[in-house]
Amino acid sequence: MEKYKLPDLPYAYDALAPYMSQEVLKLHHDKHHAGYVSAANALLDKIDTARKSGEVIDFKSALKTLSFNVGGHILHETFWKVMAPANTGNSRIKGEVLKAIEKEFGSFERFKTEFTETAKSVEGSGWAILAFHKEHGENGALSIIQVEKHNVNFYPEQTILLCLDVWEHAYYLDYKNDRAKFIENWWNIVNWEEVEKRFASK
Numbered sequence: 001m002e003k004y005k006l007p008d009l010p011y012a013y014d015a016l017a018p019y020m021s022q023e024v025l026k027l028h029h030d031k032h033h034a035g036y037v038s039a040a041n042a043l044l045d046k047i048d049t050a051r052k053s054g055e056v057i058d059f060k061s062a063l064k065t066l067s068f069n070v071g072g073h074i075l076h077e078t079f080w081k082v083m084a085p086a087n088t089g090n091s092r093i094k095g096e097v098l099k100a101i102e103k104e105f106g107s108f109e110r111f112k113t114e115f116t117e118t119a120k121s122v123e124g125s126g127w128a129i130l131a132f133h134k135e136h137g138e139n140g141a142l143s144i145i146q147v148e149k150h151n152v153n154f155y156p157e158q159t160i161l162l163c164l165d166v167w168e169h170a171y172y173l174d175y176k177n178d179r180a181k182f183i184e185n186w187w188n189i190v191n192w193e194e195v196e197k198r199f200a201s202k
């Protein structure tokens with residue numbers, strides 16, 4: 001059973017250079033993301049086989065691993081979409097999502113500061129996420145989430161609008177240990193058109 005599939009990148013491997021190199025993007029997509037997809041499918045197969053045979057497996061362990069790999073798959077799939085080559089016309093924030101960010105954070109600059117600090121301060125491997133919470137107040141609200149690994153600290157109800165991978169595999173070959181520089185440069189390749197689309201269909 002192949003429930004999850006590795007999506008193609010929406011651009012060429014070298015499209016995000018110099019902010020994210022071809023080498024990093026290729027490894028990240030073809031090896032790391034692919035690994036999460038195949039591990040998630042293998043886990044689903046294992047659970048399915050056990051279900052058919054009646055075997056009681058270690059569900060605690062299986063579901064923890066499944067959550068890690070499915071989280072990895074969904075976050076990477078989103079990550080590729082919320083990036084675009086620099087200076088392509090969609091790298092400027094505008095529209096309703098800008099208004100919502102200004103309402104929630106006071107200004108776009110303040111949002112950028114909070115998101116950057118969130119990403120910089122992830123302990124070990126994880127993500128910074130801008131999310132919309134439907135259940136948060138009368139009209140919902142934006143918030144920033146700091147996810148550890150791919151699945152720790154998530155809220156049960158949310159729409160991911162923007163996410164940034166700060167696992168070392170996302171930047172180490174390009175920036176060595178300088179995660180802050182990677183984050184600073186990453187703002188050049190955010191696809192705000194996609195963020196706006198996600199906000200509109202939240």
Ligand SMILES: [Fe+2]
Nearest residue numbers: 032165167170
């Ligand atoms: Fe990653």
